[in-house]
Amino acid sequence: MKLPVLSKIVSPEKGLSFDFVADESKDSSQRILTGHENGLITLNIAEADDIEREMARKAMDELYRTVLGHFRHEVGHYYWDRLIDGTEHLAEFRKIFGDDRQDYGEALKKHYAQGPPADWNQHYISAYATSHPWEDWAETWAHYLHIMDTLQTASAFQLSIKPEVARKSDHLEVELTEDPYQISDFTVIMNMWLPLTFTMNSLNRSMGLHDPYPFIIYPEVIKKMAFIHRVCNRAKS
Numbered sequence: 001m002k003l004p005v006l007s008k009i010v011s012p013e014k015g016l017s018f019d020f021v022a023d024e025s026k027d028s029s030q031r032i033l034t035g036h037e038n039g040l041i042t043l044n045i046a047e048a049d050d051i052e053r054e055m056a057r058k059a060m061d062e063l064y065r066t067v068l069g070h071f072r073h074e075v076g077h078y079y080w081d082r083l084i085d086g087t088e089h090l091a092e093f094r095k096i097f098g099d100d101r102q103d104y105g106e107a108l109k110k111h112y113a114q115g116p117p118a119d120w121n122q123h124y125i126s127a128y129a130t131s132h133p134w135e136d137w138a139e140t141w142a143h144y145l146h147i148m149d150t151l152q153t154a155s156a157f158q159l160s161i162k163p164e165v166a167r168k169s170d171h172l173e174v175e176l177t178e179d180p181y182q183i184s185d186f187t188v189i190m191n192m193w194l195p196l197t198f199t200m201n202s203l204n205r206s207m208g209l210h211d212p213y214p215f216i217i218y219p220e221v222i223k224k225m226a227f228i229h230r231v232c233n234r235a236k237s
Contacts, residue, residue: 001148001181002236003079008039016078020045034070036077043070069142076141080134083231096227097140098133107132122218136224143215144225147193151180154196161195172198184233186226190217 008015019042021032032044047067084093085100094100111131117123120130129139154176162173174195183189197213204212 001232003232004082004235004237013039014082015039016075017041018043022046034074036074039078039081041071041074041078043067043074069146072142072145073138076138077134079141080137083235084137089231092227093137094133096224097136100133102132104132104134121216123220125215125217125221125224137228140221140224141228143221144228147189147225148180151176151189151192151196155179159196161199163195163198171195186222186229189229190222 006015008017016039019040021042022045023031032042034043034047035041047070084090108131111128116127116130120127124130124136124139125143126139129136155178157176159176160174161176171191172195174192176192176196178192180189180192197215200213201211204210
């Protein structure tokens with residue numbers, strides 16, 4: 001992505017670091033929470049256990065939960081501080097994602113007490129994204145990286161998708177030969193993404209597995225990812 005990356009050793013205030021921590025007690029009230037604070041990203045290593053992660057996914061009613069997803073979400077918080085806060089992008093961010101100045105703690109309490117709005121999937125990439133604009137940014141950022149990285153891998157393999165089951169649907173045919181990080185128009189990226197996810201889901205179903213991409217992305221979410229794409233392109237070093 002060619003975004004600025006600083007170590008906390010070099011820059012204690014603006015640097016990035018990771019802390020992998022294990023729970024020292026079985027007491028749930030003392031469990032290590034995955035999160036971000038001033039460039040320090042903490043990850044509970046229990047998330048690397050498939051059973052623990054699946055239990056958490058079901059308990060929190062999440063469609064998708066992986067260690068890589070946690071990395072990307074928390075890194076999103078870090079880059080909100082670096083790319084949005086106090087920059088020329090902040091006003092547009094607030095128009096698209098909402099006002100980040102609302103009380104974060106109170107917003108989370110409300111979310112856990114009341115849950116997301118009934119129509120949340122038309123406006124947000126996940127239920128958790130509805131809790132606060134910061135979480136909406138981080139969830140959308142993580143999903144944006146899922147899309148970009150998967151398309152980059154597909155382009156590295158020079159995949160060509162021409163499904164016989166959908167010959168009349170031109171939008172499902174695509175030559176995945178271009179690195180998405182070199183594409184400035186996010187609409188082009190999304191036009192590449194639909195055929196690839198259609199193919200991935202179909203392959204998994206042939207193996208009796210769950211869809212690797214169980215999402216429907218609505219226009220408002222695409223608009224948020226397009227904003228992230230523009231911000232990242234302008235921040236390239």
